Amino acid sequence: MIDTNFTLSNIEQDTIGEIMNISMGAAATALSTLIDRKVTITAPEVKLVSGSDYDSKAFASAVCTEVRYQKGLNGSNYMIMKQPDVKLIVAILSNSKEEPDDGALDEMHLSAIGEVMNQMMGSASTALSSFFGHKITISIPDVFEVGKLGEKIMDLNLDTIVMVRFKFTIEDVLDSEFFSLMPSEFTKDLVKKVLNNGHQAETKEKREGGKKQRPKPSGAYRVDEMSNKTANQNQANTNQNQVNVKPLKLCSFDDEQEPASAEYSQPSFDLIMDVPLEITVEIGHARKLVKEILEIQQGNIIELDKQAGDPVDIIVNGQLLARGDVVVVDDNFGVRITEIVSRKNLFKA
Known part of the structure; x- marks a missing residue:
């Protein structure tokens, strides 16, 4: 059932922003490795968008990637990248020296960016696995032009969508934006998991703190016992039970001949x-372009x-x-x- 009164508190918005910051940071690292340039996806801004008022024209000339979670999380989210940015990334991957044109994306572009998003979101899910403390897996991302996203939103009967906007940069060549759209149910699941994890950790810490008492130093006395001892006796016991502390010595790794x-x-x-x-x-090792990876067949030889x-x-x-x-x-x-x-x-x- 869709919650028509779905809202996010400031804390919940900050929580979503932090989760997306972690996952997109890992995704940026994966993209940086692929194109051999510094990539940043930062500064998430979270806001609510009415599903009935969603207009795909707001993302004209863009590509959408649907990420479906198979294990660890329930639901999907949608990554939106501008079409010129897609062409630029594909051009870098293919070592093309030509300026990307303004024409429509062809099958090669969609296939290449699909593989790029697969690498990026695979790294993002690994980062989320570490964050949540359990395995999170995704299916192969589905890439399509953003116009079809409106149809999906209508089909899913989404009343509210959470939109996260990121600053997206590639060293020396791109300063743009990157968007993530998440259904309200998926967002609530994310926030619930984070807050529950924090509550469980706090409860466990309190429970263990109540059960465990700090060990008394050797020779220490309770207050009522100390009242029955003289200052000289206390001093004698303290001296008797002092611990001889020596600095830790680690072996040297410098002499390789030993x-x-x-x-x-x-x-x-x-x-x-x-x-x-x-x-x-x-x-x-070997380094190949994305299009070369996609063309690999059984029997091919990769030169190292x-x-x-x-x-x-x-x-x-x-x-x-x-x-x-x-x-x-x-x-x-x-x-x-x-x-x-x-x-x-x-x-x-």
Whole structure:
């Protein structure tokens, strides 16, 4: 049932703005990676729009992307990007030197921006997963010209829509706007989850705080006990129970020539010696345009940036640890270490 009296308090509007700031910040990072330029999607402005009064002409020459949530959230939201912005992004992806024209978008534009939005909203849902503390997944975004959005709003019988306006910039080439439209029911679900999470965290903190008492320092006394002791006795007990505090010493990672066991012989590392770390072997990278990715078929060969025989990179905990040669051991691939690069940043990632 649609709530015809739907409103948002100032706190709820701020909550929606913060949620969208988090998700669109991640989306901007994804787009920045794709086009290799600095991208910002910031300064969300939240307001309510009547569904019956919605006019798609307000977003003339724009593209809409419907994002449907499959897990973690219920509903959809609609991302609106201006048509010239879409053409500019596609031109950057295709390394085109020509100025985008004013003509209508073709299938290549819609396909390319669909893949871009898939990457952006995938990153946004990952950011929301971290924010809410549970997995959030989306379906493949549906891209269409904004004129069809009015039909969807009528079909869904939406009485109220929440519109969020963002400042959208691409380094040196674009200063524009980016919009998100959300049905009121979806918005209420978002706000409810945030406020419930905050309430549960506060309740848990109070509950644990009531159950746990701070441990008394060694040699400390209750007030009634202290009244029965002399000042000299208190001083003696205090001196007797003082703790000898020494500064924590961590081992140095500078000397790579020492044996590995010597580097980590400090007692400070005893507690983390059994922590598993993921080892990744990278044989190379490749950079392709979106249109080239869309044209990949079974049997195609992707050329990497390393020549045959070059050592592969061994990544531990996100840091380059070593290099080595690929070998085969009992029908399994392995890596023979040929060079230790650095252990300095191993535990900083």
